[in-house]
Amino acid sequence: MAAAAAGATPVDDGAPPPGALYSFGTPWPEFNQGLSYSDTFRCADADATTTLIEFYSTNYQSSAPLPGWIKRIRNGQITVDGEVVTNPDMTLRHGSKLVYHRLPWKEPSAPYLLEVLYEDDDMVALNKPSGLQVLPKGLFQQRTVLAQLQLKDWKMTTSCCSKRKDAQSHPVPVHRLGRGTSGLLLCAKTKVAKVRLASYFAEGAINARNKSDNSEFGEERKISKFYRALVTGILDNDEVVITQPIGLVHYPGVAEGLYAACSSGKPAMSKVCVLERLAHQNCTLVQVEIHSGRPHQIRIHLAYIGHPLVDDPLYGIGGHPKFEPESTGTDSSFAYDGGYERPLQPVPGDCGYHLHAHWLVIFHPTTNKVIKYLSHLGQCSTGNEFTEYALLLPIV
Numbered sequence: 001m002a003a004a005a006a007g008a009t010p011v012d013d014g015a016p017p018p019g020a021l022y023s024f025g026t027p028w029p030e031f032n033q034g035l036s037y038s039d040t041f042r043c044a045d046a047d048a049t050t051t052l053i054e055f056y057s058t059n060y061q062s063s064a065p066l067p068g069w070i071k072r073i074r075n076g077q078i079t080v081d082g083e084v085v086t087n088p089d090m091t092l093r094h095g096s097k098l099v100y101h102r103l104p105w106k107e108p109s110a111p112y113l114l115e116v117l118y119e120d121d122d123m124v125a126l127n128k129p130s131g132l133q134v135l136p137k138g139l140f141q142q143r144t145v146l147a148q149l150q151l152k153d154w155k156m157t158t159s160c161c162s163k164r165k166d167a168q169s170h171p172v173p174v175h176r177l178g179r180g181t182s183g184l185l186l187c188a189k190t191k192v193a194k195v196r197l198a199s200y201f202a203e204g205a206i207n208a209r210n211k212s213d214n215s216e217f218g219e220e221r222k223i224s225k226f227y228r229a230l231v232t233g234i235l236d237n238d239e240v241v242i243t244q245p246i247g248l249v250h251y252p253g254v255a256e257g258l259y260a261a262c263s264s265g266k267p268a269m270s271k272v273c274v275l276e277r278l279a280h281q282n283c284t285l286v287q288v289e290i291h292s293g294r295p296h297q298i299r300i301h302l303a304y305i306g307h308p309l310v311d312d313p314l315y316g317i318g319g320h321p322k323f324e325p326e327s328t329g330t331d332s333s334f335a336y337d338g339g340y341e342r343p344l345q346p347v348p349g350d351c352g353y354h355l356h357a358h359w360l361v362i363f364h365p366t367t368n369k370v371i372k373y374l375s376h377l378g379q380c381s382t383g384n385e386f387t388e389y390a391l392l393l394p395i396v
Contacts, residue, residue: 021118023116024152026152028110028112032105032107035102041092041098043093049091051088052073056078077100077102078100081096108140123189124189125185125186128177130182131179132144154170168191181357184375200362223363224362226361227356228275228286228356230285231307232282232310233284234279239273241270242269244261244301246261259294260300261304261319268294268300270297271290272301273286273288298355303319358374359375
């Protein structure tokens with residue numbers, strides 16, 4: 001059950017790229033379907049009264065100022081116990097069910113085609129393009145990998161009755177890649193595969209905690225993930241093991257904060273191996289193997305050791321977010337999403353790099369056979385042994 005290699009650039013003519021099994025995807029509509037937010041009103045003081053506008057303007061003032069919530073109520077965007085209410089001064093009763101219906105909006109641009117590198121009755125391995133979010137969050141509620149998996153007509157070919165009962169209506173991702181990260185994304189077709197694959201990733205986080213003393217990476221793991229990235233500066237050592245914890249820190253304009261190098265954060269572990277030192281451009285091509293899967297772990301860990309990803313606009317040396325990031329030309333949701341995205345077709349003055357999930361080795365969730373997935377970025381003649389990673393190199 002060998003894995004197929006795939007090109008990184010989706011095509012629009014319906015033909016799969018070289019090495020991929022096939023491609024699929026439905027073009028995004030101009031506007032999404034909006035979103036609904038539910039609440040149950042609880043009154044702590046039996047003698048107190050709370051109006052509809054008081055509830056929303058107090059509890060969700062970061063979503064809109066007082067005039068904004070008044071406008072939403074008068075537009076009929078809020079229901080109370082299933083009835084549309086347009087009076088902001090309506091008094092709420094204890095236990096009332098409130099629903100705010102956010103109007104449809106145009107989500108930022110995102111690719112929609114996905115390449116299938118491997119597929120069987122239990123799982124499917126995708127080549128995710130840079131710029132596509134995996135799960136709904138923030139401004140991206142529809143333009144996600146999950147939405148494309150839901151839209152496709154998946155025909156389960158297994159003849160095993162028990163497996164048919166276990167099959168899900170569509171595959172679901174069992175781990176995440178950042179919006180700007182391209183490469184291998186593993187999805188489960190059955191409930192058993194979902195549970196077992198998720199447990200493999202969880203075991204990696206446990207190993208990271210137990211081996212946070214810089215001891216050797218374990219060999220008994222059931223999943224290994226390898227990435228390719230281009231970092232600023234020249235690494236002195238051929239191998240570096242990083243065990244810096246990662247946690248949330250305050251960031252202006254982002255209520256929940258951003259992940260960064262943080263002594264009080266959760267354990268994280270990365271092993272960095274030098275592939276090629278590009279002294280004339282003051283950068284290094286590296287392979288990163290991760291045990292844990294903390295948010296933005298590779299970006300944070302590489303920045304922590306003084307070698308952030310080339311042109312990373314968010315994380316600087318030390319693994320902390322830049323509190324006054326330079327303008328990057330990305331949409332206003334950049335800090336919220338934290339994506340690291342660069343165009344595959346570079347513009348003058350840009351290098352066209354992006355973080356790529358290149359290699360994945362796992363135990364099959366039902367057969368326990370070892371499967372290796374490989375996702376190529378592309379090939380060209382560069383005169384060195386890393387030709388398959390050419391799109392990670394500067395284009396001059």
